[in-house]
Amino acid sequence: xxxxxxxxGCRLYIDYGECASCAACTSVxxxxxxxxxxLTLELNRPLCDNCSLCVYxxxxxxxxxxxxxxxx
Amino acid sequence: xxGNTTERADAVVVGCGIAGGLIAGRLAxxxxxxxxxxxxxxxxxxxxxxxxxxxxxxxxxxxxVDESWVVADINAARMYAPDGTFVEKRFPGVGxxxxxxxxxxxxxxxxxxWGADIRTxxxxxxxxHDDNRVCxxxxxxxxxxxxxxxxxxxxxxxxxVEGTVGRWAGLTRHLKPKxxxxxxxxxxxxxxxxxxxxxxxxxxxVAPGGYVWVFPKGRRLANVGVGIHPTMAKNxxxxxxxxxxxxxxxxxxxxxxxxxxxxxxxxxxxxMVRDGVxxxxxxxxxxxxxxxxxxxxxxxxxxxxxxxxxxxxAADDLSARYLKRYDKAWHERNGRLIHKFALLRELFxxxxxxxxxxxxxxxxxxxxxxxxxxxxxxxxxxxxxxxxPGVLWKARRLLW
Numbered sequence: 001x002x003x004x005x006x007x008x009g010c011r012l013y014i015d016y017g018e019c020a021s022c023a024a025c026t027s028v029x030x031x032x033x034x035x036x037x038x039l040t041l042e043l044n045r046p047l048c049d050n051c052s053l054c055v056y057x058x059x060x061x062x063x064x065x066x067x068x069x070x071x072x
Numbered sequence: 073x074x075g076n077t078t079e080r081a082d083a084v085v086v087g088c089g090i091a092g093g094l095i096a097g098r099l100a101x102x103x104x105x106x107x108x109x110x111x112x113x114x115x116x117x118x119x120x121x122x123x124x125x126x127x128x129x130x131x132x133x134x135x136x137v138d139e140s141w142v143v144a145d146i147n148a149a150r151m152y153a154p155d156g157t158f159v160e161k162r163f164p165g166v167g168x169x170x171x172x173x174x175x176x177x178x179x180x181x182x183x184x185x186w187g188a189d190i191r192t193x194x195x196x197x198x199x200x201h202d203d204n205r206v207c208x209x210x211x212x213x214x215x216x217x218x219x220x221x222x223x224x225x226x227x228x229x230x231x232x233v234e235g236t237v238g239r240w241a242g243l244t245r246h247l248k249p250k251x252x253x254x255x256x257x258x259x260x261x262x263x264x265x266x267x268x269x270x271x272x273x274x275x276x277x278v279a280p281g282g283y284v285w286v287f288p289k290g291r292r293l294a295n296v297g298v299g300i301h302p303t304m305a306k307n308x309x310x311x312x313x314x315x316x317x318x319x320x321x322x323x324x325x326x327x328x329x330x331x332x333x334x335x336x337x338x339x340x341x342x343x344m345v346r347d348g349v350x351x352x353x354x355x356x357x358x359x360x361x362x363x364x365x366x367x368x369x370x371x372x373x374x375x376x377x378x379x380x381x382x383x384x385x386a387a388d389d390l391s392a393r394y395l396k397r398y399d400k401a402w403h404e405r406n407g408r409l410i411h412k413f414a415l416l417r418e419l420f421x422x423x424x425x426x427x428x429x430x431x432x433x434x435x436x437x438x439x440x441x442x443x444x445x446x447x448x449x450x451x452x453x454x455x456x457x458x459x460x461p462g463v464l465w466k467a468r469r470l471l472w
Binding site for chain 1: 111112113118120193195214232233234235236239245246247248249252254255256302308309310311312330331332333334336
């Protein structure tokens with residue numbers, strides 16, 4: 001697995017109102033930062049490197065990268 | 073169970089979907105102690121499937137067909153080109169529309185009847201290793217997350233497209249964007265749906281790199297969904313594409329439910345086994361990468377895995393070297409065909425709307441002039457590719 005150093009903190013924002021718990025995002029997450037805990041999507045922020053594969057793949061648009069999320 | 077208790081089993085099955093439910097039942101029927109761990113509170117819920125399965129005869133090889141989970145018979149398939157023309161082929165009795173939640177639950181009850189210990193809302197959190205061998209799993213029981221462990225001679229990964237067992241075992245890697253389709257489906261109520269025909273719509277603006285499906289679900293109901301290839305989608309996400317299709321074709325319809333899922337489109341894995349670990353179902357990438365279908369593949373793959381595992385457990389040899397018989401058996405039964413479909417998928421990405429219109433027109437000619445000769449749709453597409461100008465050139469590196 002290629003190492004990618006995050007340049008900023010994780011900027012991933014999960015809109016739980018749109019998330020359908022389909023786990024497409026967890027399948028493409030190369031750091032295992034995303035995990036479907038029973039039916040709730042969980043994010044392990046320190047593992048996320050903002051590669052945006054999950055945003056790309058999400059069928060409902062529940063995932064976005066935002067500056068605000070990085071400041072949480 | 074509370075605290076750090078350790079249990080023992082012959083087999084631990086991670087995930088109680090189709091592959092998990094079947095293999096757990098068959099191993100339990102053979103007399104082995106089988107524990108199944110399903111992280112969701114209820115088996116089969118939520119449904120993440122188009123729900124089109126094989127024929128009654130095919131399904132009855134795995135479980136008696138119960139009309140309570142049958143919704144409709146599928147007797148035909150129709151494929152629409154971007155210009156609205158279509159090809160239709162009748163295949164009487166080719167498949168069934170089923171209720172996936174009740175079907176999965178029926179498989180689980182069958183497994184329980186044979187002695188499998190099925191635990192819902194129990195989530196596997198990791199693998200336990202001994203030397204280089206996987207010898208069990210760590211588990212938490214929801215909702216309080218109390219941990220415990222299970223030592224098992226074999227750990228069976230049946231955890232679907234997420235496939236975490238496979239990733240922990242080093243047998244699979246994360247899917248790349250080119251390997252996954254983003255899928256979304258509505259249960260639609262309204263008028264104008266087919267009753268015994270599955271309909272597919274292709275076209276770069278309706279479903280980039282994939283297709284829209286309309287599957288009958290009974291009286292004035294249908295599963296209407298789309299799978300798109302994220303790298304080829306220029307106008308929004310999967311839901312945007314589906315909403316546009318539904319508003320155009322079924323404007324008065326009501327959306328009753330929404331489900332989403334990623335569908336892997338990879339070629340078969342090099343191996344599905346390690347010392348003490350076996351993968352089945354979607355976690356082993358058994359689904360058809362071209363159509364996305366996986367119900368029958370999951371059942372058949374789990375059957376092959378069971379045949380090898382029941383002997384491996386009897387011989388007390390769960391080494392990768394022994395278990396590779398499963399790789400070989402599956403490859404012969406379905407793996408070669410899955411590989412062909414992966415190539416077909418790659419070709420499909422290269423087709424533009426004009427190509428699709430031409431191919432469907434050629435398919436229509438083949439179907440109308442030689443209806444009896446076509447039983448295998450892989451061969452049908454192959455024939456169409458070879459005879460469609462322009463498409464054959466695009467397929468030059470991929471033809472089998």
